[in-house]
Amino acid sequence: MKILALHVDYIRFKPLKKALKNIPELSEKEKKEMHVKEALAVLISIEKGDTDSDKIVQELVKNVKEIAGKVNAEKIVLYPYAHLSSNLASPEKATEILEKAEKELKKSKFSVVEKAPFGYYKEFELKVKGHPLSELSREIKVESVGKEVEEKVDASKLLNEISKTKLDTSKLKENDHRIIGQQMKLFMFHESSPGMPYWLPKGLIVYNELIKFWREKHEKLGYQEIMSPLVNKKQLYQISGHWEHYKENMFISETEENEIYGVKPMNCPNAMLVFKSESRSYKDLPLRLSDTDRLHRFELSGTLNGLLRVRSFQQDDSHNFISEDMIKSEYRHILEICDTFYKIFGMEYSFRLGTRPKKFLGDKKVWDKADKELKDILKNSGRKHTIAEGDGAFYGPKVDIIMKDSQGREWQMGTIQLDFQQPERFELEYTDKNGKKKTPVVVHRVIYGSLERFIGILLEHTNGRLPTWLAPIQVRVLSFTDRNVEHAKQIIKKLGEQIPELRIDADFRNTTVQAKVKDAEIMRIPYIITIGDKEEKEKTLAIRVKGNSKIQTSKLNDFSESLKKEITERK
């Protein structure tokens, strides 16, 4: 607990508005303005460590009495003041302690004891006397004997309290990504961080391959990748407007210096700052700044859903800074990228345009123009799309890419959003042809959407049989008997030499081929090669291709050539 004791000529305060949820309503008396003269005003912050309320109240009362005695104050005003500490106790605890303290002090001989209401924004005014003892700050701690015992961590007990997450599979389809992910050992969840996937070695291969593909494509299309801080001062989010509208969904972090930081829930504010870091010309536009930084959003617990809705994720994000007359061409450019990407995966999807909502910011004319342009683009594109009138973000219209999961539920994957607002809030500008300063428009766009969700949907659509370039293990070699192990090792070596990036492994266990095939099939390995006496003798490979029980026989060189082609061309 921290206190600041002020000996005042007077203190006047009046509650205005609730600052916290779940705070009881004030009585008529409490609602009124309070004016106390010749008092000791005690500003109080109750902190996390103040667990033993009786003892801490006892200490507080002792201190107040002592200070009041020194300055000859007969009136006491307890004033909850959160700003003395960055490590505040829960409101419940604070209320409890304040009430007890008021009660205790009333038992003493003070003529007046008042307490300002807790959990309200208050206006207040006071005049401090200015003598040497009129301002005293103190930290009040309870020196408890049993404290060391209390703080001793029983790791083993804690391990029982948080464990690996148990999945309730009763309502899931067989091709649910959570089941496939477990079978293929791609990712897991743990109670240590609900809604935040642990990417296991095999899953991270898929993740990184997707990003690699994305990078290759976007580098050629004039995108420039950046990386920016994951934790930012709250001021950044006050500028962007997230603090006001989105704070409840953010993870907040505090530091000792009383500085509040937010863990970033989206990349745009940082991208704005990068744009702003140099003077920009119309010749720089479109300026496409991409990134895949990790984002954290405190999604409601009931909405979490495997990889499809998580609290920690990465997007294949980009912020494209353009001039107003580039909207149409930039959207075309992005829709083309969508085609390229989704064609590769052969997944069904549709577009959904969200137009100007009832509540919107900015110029109606600009909105209408943008809405119309986007409608035209979609109409002329001949792509499957729906229009959701009034469903745009309040800062601009958006085009979403929609896909279905194994239970037929629709999910937003990629999204292309126009933003007229943030460039203004960040006072972005570029110089146009005539030397005039203009504000750019920003297109926020993701193609995969979140990598997490995309992998989830991809697993469900493919039943885990990922295209070979994405498969965590692309080839597995099985030995028929122990006699064939040496030859099998040679095969692996040769394939590895011919295709250096090949992900190949072996199963030389002493068990039947059937059992080994079964395990390899559960892992959805595209190519399963069995090496037996026959193959050794004939110098061939017996290949089980993508779950097909009809075994193909081929020469090593032929196989490696076509495999190499399949992988590098991402077929």
Next chain:
RNA sequence: GCCUGUGUAGCUCAGUUGGUAAGAGCGUUUCCUUGGUAAGGAAAAGGUCCUGAGUUCAAUUCUCAGCACAGGCUCCA
């Protein structure tokens, strides 16, 4: 966050109307076996029956609270 369900071994699950009931298969380790494309045989190890409180002589089992997962709402600046 709300409503409804679920939580037993690394995985999939059985079971106890409160008491010699901590069980199976898979997986793991060891041994036997040397096999032709989704499970060859045997033995062993592996448990805080999600966590905490309560009721009881006795709780994995009943009650309450919490946590997590699932479905549905809501939300998705």
